[in-house]
Amino acid sequence: MNEPHPLASGDKSQGTSKKTAIETVQEQIRERVISGALGPGERLHVDKLRLEFGVSTSTMREAISRLLIDGLVTSEQQRGFRVAPLTLKDFRDITDARKLIEAQALRISLSNRSDVWEADLVAAYHRLSRIEERLIGEGKPEFAHDWDTWNSNFHDCLVQNCDNAWLKRFRRTLHQHSYRYHRRLIGDRSLPRDVRIEHKAIFDTAIAGDIEACVAAIEAHIEKSYTDLTQQHDLSE
Amino acid sequence: MNEPHPLASGDKSQGTSKKTAIETVQEQIRERVISGALGPGERLHVDKLRLEFGVSTSTMREAISRLLIDGLVTSEQQRGFRVAPLTLKDFRDITDARKLIEAQALRISLSNRSDVWEADLVAAYHRLSRIEERLIGEGKPEFAHDWDTWNSNFHDCLVQNCDNAWLKRFRRTLHQHSYRYHRRLIGDRSLPRDVRIEHKAIFDTAIAGDIEACVAAIEAHIEKSYTDLTQQHDLSE
DNA sequence: CGTCAAATAAAAAACGATTATTTTTAACAA
DNA sequence: TTGTTAAAAATAATCGTTTTTTATTTGACG
Numbered sequence: 214m215n216e217p218h219p220l221a222s223g224d225k226s227q228g229t230s231k232k233t234a235i236e237t238v239q240e241q242i243r244e245r246v247i248s249g250a251l252g253p254g255e256r257l258h259v260d261k262l263r264l265e266f267g268v269s270t271s272t273m274r275e276a277i278s279r280l281l282i283d284g285l286v287t288s289e290q291q292r293g294f295r296v297a298p299l300t301l302k303d304f305r306d307i308t309d310a311r312k313l314i315e316a317q318a319l320r321i322s323l324s325n326r327s328d329v330w331e332a333d334l335v336a337a338y339h340r341l342s343r344i345e346e347r348l349i350g351e352g353k354p355e356f357a358h359d360w361d362t363w364n365s366n367f368h369d370c371l372v373q374n375c376d377n378a379w380l381k382r383f384r385r386t387l388h389q390h391s392y393r394y395h396r397r398l399i400g401d402r403s404l405p406r407d408v409r410i411e412h413k414a415i416f417d418t419a420i421a422g423d424i425e426a427c428v429a430a431i432e433a434h435i436e437k438s439y440t441d442l443t444q445q446h447d448l449s450e
Numbered sequence: 451m452n453e454p455h456p457l458a459s460g461d462k463s464q465g466t467s468k469k470t471a472i473e474t475v476q477e478q479i480r481e482r483v484i485s486g487a488l489g490p491g492e493r494l495h496v497d498k499l500r501l502e503f504g505v506s507t508s509t510m511r512e513a514i515s516r517l518l519i520d521g522l523v524t525s526e527q528q529r530g531f532r533v534a535p536l537t538l539k540d541f542r543d544i545t546d547a548r549k550l551i552e553a554q555a556l557r558i559s560l561s562n563r564s565d566v567w568e569a570d571l572v573a574a575y576h577r578l579s580r581i582e583e584r585l586i587g588e589g590k591p592e593f594a595h596d597w598d599t600w601n602s603n604f605h606d607c608l609v610q611n612c613d614n615a616w617l618k619r620f621r622r623t624l625h626q627h628s629y630r631y632h633r634r635l636i637g638d639r640s641l642p643r644d645v646r647i648e649h650k651a652i653f654d655t656a657i658a659g660d661i662e663a664c665v666a667a668i669e670a671h672i673e674k675s676y677t678d679l680t681q682q683h684d685l686s687e
Numbered sequence: 688c689g690t691c692a693a694a695t696a697a698a699a700a701a702c703g704a705t706t707a708t709t710t711t712t713a714a715c716a717a
Numbered sequence: 718t719t720g721t722t723a724a725a726a727a728t729a730a731t732c733g734t735t736t737t738t739t740a741t742t743t744g745a746c747g
Contacts, residue, residue, distance in 0.1 A: 232527075259729075270704090279515055279518060282519045291470065292710095306617075313551070313554050505732085
């Protein structure tokens with residue numbers, strides 16, 4: 214049924230078939246930044262990229278400019294654009310901000326629960342569990358990409374009923390950046406820990422309607438992600 | 451002698467004399483959006499604006515694109531840009547998000563206090579008080595604009611020591627939007643209430659180092675601002 | 688009269704070239 | 718060698734036009 218967005222833009226939804234060139238390019242560059250194909254701090258050569266994508270200067274510039282929106286790219290006076298750097302401090306700040314914002318978004322979402330949402334969440338959790346069984350239980354690393362997709366889907370589903378557009382927007386931005394650190398730190402390797410227990414706790418408390426327990430579980434989940442990633446790996450590697 | 455930024459960009463600081471055309475235009479359009487010269491929901495005609503500012507299409511497009519960053523402008527598939535609308539629900543959401551984020555930024559800032567900061571805050575409060583004495587005490591509405599400036603300066607000063615760039619960024623965005631509602635709802639009229647007591651409470655608790663009392667005071671201040679503005683005025687007016 | 692579709696007008700998106708700025712290279716003098 | 722500066726190259730910013738898309742009008746036909 215509902216195809217989830219791996220990390221795509223949050224609101225396009227309807228099948229607007231014909232995207233504008235700017236949007237297409239923007240999405241592809243974003244993908245490269247998040248995946249690390251364009252490394253942190255690396256310069257974005259408008260002319261090179263424009264030739265590669267077969268678009269004009271202004272189109273490329275506007276596409277890149279729009280990545281300033283979520284802070285994946287920075288711009289400096291007369292010296293163009295560059296990919297936002299990755300630093301430990303930044304990851305720490307993102308983690309703290311996520312704990313704050315995601316927790317609140319979750320509180321709101323959970324207090325607006327509905328039957329549809331409950332069904333969606335059960336479905337999302339079910340799919341995620343199956344992937345995790347294969348990825349972690351059976352140790353099949355080829356499911357890492359699917360896990361990204363469905364993990365993201367599960368977390369989106371949790372805050373689905375939060376009706377504060379600003380919190381949702383900030384949450385999405387932070388999640389995107391977090392994911393970038395994730396990609397950088399673990400690469401294609403499998404997860405450094407068994408997240409199944411954490412996800413179960415989040416799911417159970419959410420379904421049970423125990424808001425504060427669920428919030429605590431999410432906060433712990435986010436924090437643990439930071440600790441594990443930074444302990445086992447190194448940003449300068 | 452530190453000139454405060456009325457609501458300007460938070461980080462340029464150094465006297466980078468020659469701004470790029472895009473930046474100049476961007477700032478002016480932002481000003482128009484916040485002030486209401488460009489009304490909520492209004493379309494941004496690239497061609498008209500470009501002629502008015504004497505720049506090319508691409509420059510104007512890129513300038514407007516960059517206002518997407520802080521959400522003052524929205525863009526729709528093949529039908530250009532328009533000024534973000536103003537709605538009561540949005541103002542409510544902004545208020546809630548501000549309470550959450552500003553409170554946390556304040557907690558961090560206050561726990562990183564320093565002598566320099568204390569002096570800055572005393573100075574900022576002093577200047578604000580003087581303006582408020584004239585604006586509210588003596589009822590001189592011609593100080594309304596100065597009040598905007600120094601009120602903003604006082605609040606910036608409070609969170610000055612928050613070292614989480616993300617929270618600061620979100621706070622700044624929300625403040626900008628909040629200010630836009632403020633402008634729309636009270637216009638050039640003077641404040642609907644006496645904020646002197648609130649500011650005093652914030653200042654006193656901050657100096658005293660009573661973090662949670664200060665946070666509570668800020669939250670109340672933000673909430674009161676919403677209540678008073680929405681009770682006395684009407685968005686559709 | 689009202690509906691539908693072709694023709695026209697308006698506006699957005701995309702283009703590729705020109706101009707300004709920064710960075711690199713190279714020449715020369717201390 | 719080292720430091721300074723001027724020319725050259727590279728890259729960023731800006732420009733004005735062309736193409737594509739969407740909105741509006743017009744007019745034939747039911």
